[in-house]
Amino acid sequence: xxxxxxxxxxxxxxxxxxxxxxxxxxxATVADLRESLLARFPRxxxxxxxxxxxxxxEYVAEHVVLSPGSEVACFPPVSGG
Amino acid sequence: xxxxxxxxxxxxxxxERVRSHSAGAVLLFLGTVREMTQGRQTLALDYDAYPEMxxxxxxxxxxxxxxxxxxxxxxxxxxLGHLELGDISISIAFSxxxxxxxxxxGQFLIDEFKKVVPIWKQENWSDGTKEWVHQ
Numbered sequence: 381x382x383x384x385x386x387x388x389x390x391x392x393x394x395x396x397x398x399x400x401x402x403x404x405x406x407x408a409t410v411a412d413l414r415e416s417l418l419a420r421f422p423r424x425x426x427x428x429x430x431x432x433x434x435x436x437x438e439y440v441a442e443h444v445v446l447s448p449g450s451e452v453a454c455f456p457p458v459s460g461g
Numbered sequence: 462x463x464x465x466x467x468x469x470x471x472x473x474x475x476x477e478r479v480r481s482h483s484a485g486a487v488l489l490f491l492g493t494v495r496e497m498t499q500g501r502q503t504l505a506l507d508y509d510a511y512p513e514m515x516x517x518x519x520x521x522x523x524x525x526x527x528x529x530x531x532x533x534x535x536x537x538x539x540x541l542g543h544l545e546l547g548d549i550s551i552s553i554a555f556s557x558x559x560x561x562x563x564x565x566x567g568q569f570l571i572d573e574f575k576k577v578v579p580i581w582k583q584e585n586w587s588d589g590t591k592e593w594v595h596q
Binding site: 386388390393406412427430434437439451453455456457458459460461 | 479492501508509510511513515518539542550571574575576577578579580581582584593594595
């Protein structure tokens with residue numbers, strides 16, 4: 381399946397793009413997506429474990445299985461307020 | 462009511478809108494752009510957001526706060542874009558029957574907002590460098 385990933389803040393700057401497409405096997409989890417994203421953008425490595433993944437506007441755990449058509453976003457810890 | 466805006470926040474209008482005859486307390490929290498952080502000087506802040514998710518998370522925060530405390534009316538507004546020193550980045554205004562629950566709810570709302578709502582600030586330091594803040 382092809383998933384579109386939105387990137388924000390320092391993740392967007394390091395990857396030099398606000399969105400990308402990743403090809404993942406059916407049944408891929410959030411952990412698989414993280415690994416695939418870091419392989420595609422090695423410059424995200426300094427953020428690596430601090431990168432947060434959201435699916436359809438909710439924070440998700442690493443074992444969650446991704447579905448085609450989900451809106452996936454990747455970003456560093458938030459700092460609003 | 463929750464809102465993201467690129468315009469200056471009219472917090473006085475928010476306060477007026479949350480006032481109620483059922484309320485004994487109205488609480489207002491403003492977050493403002495501070496000049497000094499651990500000895501370094503800020504010239505300005507740039508705020509970026511993932512707006513769709515930010516709104517979902519802000520609505521969830523409001524729902525959780527309403528479950529825990531008897532909030533009557535509530536408005537949370539966060540500003541995005543370029544903010545100068547002293548500008549207001551966030552306004553949280555709400556009413557409740559009594560002051561004790563108002564202070565508790567206010568503390569919860571700003572603390573949780575800073576943990577879960579996908580908004581990021583970028584420092585414009587006085588030495589000319591820029592830096593994302595990742596707490």
